[in-house]
Amino acid sequence: MSDITILIDTINFAAQKHTNQRRKDKVKTPYINHPIGVMHILSQEARISDLETLQAAVLHDVIEDTDCTPLEIETRFGTNVKDIVMEVTDDKSLSSIERKQLQISTAPKKSRKAKAVKLADKLNNLRDLQNSTPIGWTKERVQEYFAWSRKVVEGCKGTNQILENLLDDIFEKQLFKFEEKYYPCILRD
Numbered sequence: 052m053s054d055i056t057i058l059i060d061t062i063n064f065a066a067q068k069h070t071n072q073r074r075k076d077k078v079k080t081p082y083i084n085h086p087i088g089v090m091h092i093l094s095q096e097a098r099i100s101d102l103e104t105l106q107a108a109v110l111h112d113v114i115e116d117t118d119c120t121p122l123e124i125e126t127r128f129g130t131n132v133k134d135i136v137m138e139v140t141d142d143k144s145l146s147s148i149e150r151k152q153l154q155i156s157t158a159p160k161k162s163r164k165a166k167a168v169k170l171a172d173k174l175n176n177l178r179d180l181q182n183s184t185p186i187g188w189t190k191e192r193v194q195e196y197f198a199w200s201r202k203v204v205e206g207c208k209g210t211n212q213i214l215e216n217l218l219d220d221i222f223e224k225q226l227f228k229f230e231e232k233y234y235p236c237i238l239r240d
């Protein structure tokens with residue numbers, strides 16, 4: 052099978068798995084837009100053409116958020132793709148705080164391919180946050196998400212300069228917006 056045939060099969064698999072899921076935004080965007088968006092960032096912006104990385108990107112939430120098992124991914128797409136997906140999969144049996152702390156502490160130990168997927172994942176989620184606030188999220192929660200993402204991204208650095216620059220720009224702009232709102236006197240002086 053050619054790379055393009057394999058990638059289309061992987062996208063189709065992810066779309067079937069996420070078929071009933073929606074994002075948390077007001078218009079309830081189909082969830083698959085996110086994994087496809089992550090793969091698109093890696094391909095079009097980070098200029099990554101490695102097949103396993105692109106497959107792992109589009110599959111990165113299937114274990115965490117659907118009935119898909121690691122064995123299913125391994126059988127269908129091989130051990131390497133399964134291993135990358137597992138590296139970027141949170142353990143949903145843990146509390147949200149524990150999962151967030153683990154994302155920060157484990158980021159530097161991840162493989163280069165998993166770090167690339169993580170960077171693109173955070174970039175896609177932060178862009179979504181800039182465009183629309185998920186239902187029920189306060190301004191403080193949005194700010195906390197930016198601060199937490201920045202720590203995860205720090206641990207993934209040294210992987211892809213294009214993605215890291217794009218993320219740094221977002222963090223700088225967000226920090227400026229925050230300071231402008233809460234400390235306008237600092238910016239005036």
Ligand SMILES: Nc1nc2c(ncn2[C@@H]2O[C@H](COP(=O)(O)OP(=O)(O)O)[C@@H](OP(=O)(O)OP(=O)(O)O)[C@H]2O)c(=O)[nH]1
Binds near residue numbers: 111112172176179185
């Ligand atoms: N910005 C944004 N995020 C949304 C939206 N819908 C769903 N999400 C997901 O919500 C997660 C962030 O929400 P939190 O409350 O902080 O995390 P939690 O649900 O896992 O506890 C992100 O997952 P993550 O763990 O950070 O990454 P991942 O699961 O994609 O790997 C993101 O993928 C949306 O409309 N906008």
